[in-house]
Amino acid sequence: MKKGNNNNGFPHADFFYPEEKLAVFIDGANLYAAAKNLDFDIDYKRLLNWISAQSRLVRAFYYTALLEDQEYSPIRPLIDWLDYNGYTMITKPAKEFTDHTGRRKIKGNMDIELAIDMMELASRVDHIVLFSGDGDFRRLIESVQRRGVRVTVISTTRTQPPMVADELRRQADHFIDLIDLAEAIERTDNNIQSNQMLVENAV
Numbered sequence: 001m002k003k004g005n006n007n008n009g010f011p012h013a014d015f016f017y018p019e020e021k022l023a024v025f026i027d028g029a030n031l032y033a034a035a036k037n038l039d040f041d042i043d044y045k046r047l048l049n050w051i052s053a054q055s056r057l058v059r060a061f062y063y064t065a066l067l068e069d070q071e072y073s074p075i076r077p078l079i080d081w082l083d084y085n086g087y088t089m090i091t092k093p094a095k096e097f098t099d100h101t102g103r104r105k106i107k108g109n110m111d112i113e114l115a116i117d118m119m120e121l122a123s124r125v126d127h128i129v130l131f132s133g134d135g136d137f138r139r140l141i142e143s144v145q146r147r148g149v150r151v152t153v154i155s156t157t158r159t160q161p162p163m164v165a166d167e168l169r170r171q172a173d174h175f176i177d178l179i180d181l182a183e184a185i186e187r188t189d190n191n192i193q194s195n196q197m198l199v200e201n202a203v
Contacts, residue, residue, distance in 0.1 A: 015152065015174045016054035020126040024051055025114055026087075027132035028064035030155070030163070031178075034133060037159040038179050043187035044078075048086050050184045051129065058125055061117055062087045063110035065094035090117065115140045122147045129154060130172075135165025142171055154178055 016022075035042050044062075051057060062082050064075065083089045090113050111134070118128065122144040130137060133155030141151045153172035155164035158179050169175045 012174070012176050012180070013054070016127070018055060020055040021058050021124065022051070022055035022127045022129065023058050023118075023121050023125045024060040024129045025118055025131065026060070026062045027110065027114060027130075027134060028062055029110075030132040030134055034156050034159070034163040034178050037163060038156060038182070040182050041187040042185055043189075044082055044087070045085060046187075047181075047185040050181070055127060059121065060087050061090055061114070063090045063114050065110060066091050067094050090114070111136055118144060122149050125149060127152065131155070133162070133164030133168060135168050138165070138167045138171045141168070145171075145173070150174070152176060154181070 031042070048057075048060060051060065064079065066075065066079075079089055079091065090110065092110065092113065114132075115137070118130075118140060122128070126148075127150045128144060129152045130141070131154045133153070141153070145151055150173045151171075152174045153164065153168055154176045155168075156162065156178040157164060157169075158177060163178075164175070
């Protein structure tokens with residue numbers, strides 16, 4: 001019989017097994033956009049504490065892009081904080097461009113980096129938690145599932161339109177709506193983690 005974990009009051013707790021080895025993959029821009037649309041800020045220390053209470057956390061990856069040729073980025077304090085507080089940071093230069101309407105945009109897609117890391121780690125974990133609603137990850141999830149890894153996707157359907165792609169939600173073994181975690185991971189003070197902007201809005 002499966003033992004309970006340390007968050008028995010959490011509605012999705014039964015899907016997490018305390019003895020499992022678990023890895024977390026956070027698509028920074030996607031998660032930020034989802035939380036922003038749900039009108040709350042994420043406290044990444046609380047998030048790490050919450051996920052660590054569910055299973056045996058092996059690694060928590062956070063992916064984001066940074067603007068090139070910029071002396072100071074508003075997201076840099078957040079990246080430094082995460083790097084010193086239990087997260088493995090994966091970054092790369094973002095590119096700034098002007099679209100056909102003359103609007104300034106930033107491009108910093110981290111899908112390839114995330115996919116490579118997930119495939120490399122799949123043989124060493126039992127359960128993967130993906131914080132993203134990007135439908136491009138559906139095939140990736142299918143691939144790691146064939147290796148016997150269970151996959152939980154965390155995003156939201158409570159926005160208009162929903163932040164999670166239907167095909168990604170269907171492929172996942174389990175889906176958790178981000179709003180259901182707000183009580184456990186919401187930022188309640190004005191700490192350095194509020195410096196989430198700029199490239200987190202990258203397209």
